[in-house]
Amino acid sequence: MFASVRTYRFSPVYIQEIAEKIQDMFVPLLEQMEGFVSYDWITTPDGQGIGVCVFRDEEGLRESIHLAAEFRKAHFSHIGMTTPEITIGNVGAHGSINEQMSPTNTKRPEDRPTH
Template sequence: MTDPDEAGRRVDEGFVPILRQVPGFVAYYWIDAGDGVMVSTSVFDDRDGAEESITRAAEFVRESLASLLPNPPQITAGEVMAAG
């Protein structure tokens, strides 16, 4: 069962502090897109930090979020091409 409020709480209290420890961390956003869809975006100074965050995210999802997510996470990585 999807519970966006509980997932958001767990991410805010458990995962965000983990990400802040990864070198190059800039920002993290957890978004409830509705209809059981949740999206996260991590911003890092370099690819090494981004790759480390993927490893830590996989562990956190397995241990703390899997029961709240109806589908396995999909990971996409890339360079920022424009920002406002």
């Protein structure tokens, strides 16, 4: 697997707008791409955003970087979001939990009612 970490800067005023557009518009585009594994968007209170993207192959990852650049130009040019610093590399270790076992939903599937 291959991953990229893209670090952006912007005014903290836009944190919510950016997160909503990424969740509602950008993530669905990534999910349609061949080899997509995961995407996370992380923000800091001072206006830093970090996109962490994982693909099964380097080709898909590089395509996602181009997609992200076009998305930034189309949707965030009005807010002054910077061109990102990009780090690309092989994924040396990976872990995840089942969505049903996330911290906000701690009931195990077998503990949930079936009706």
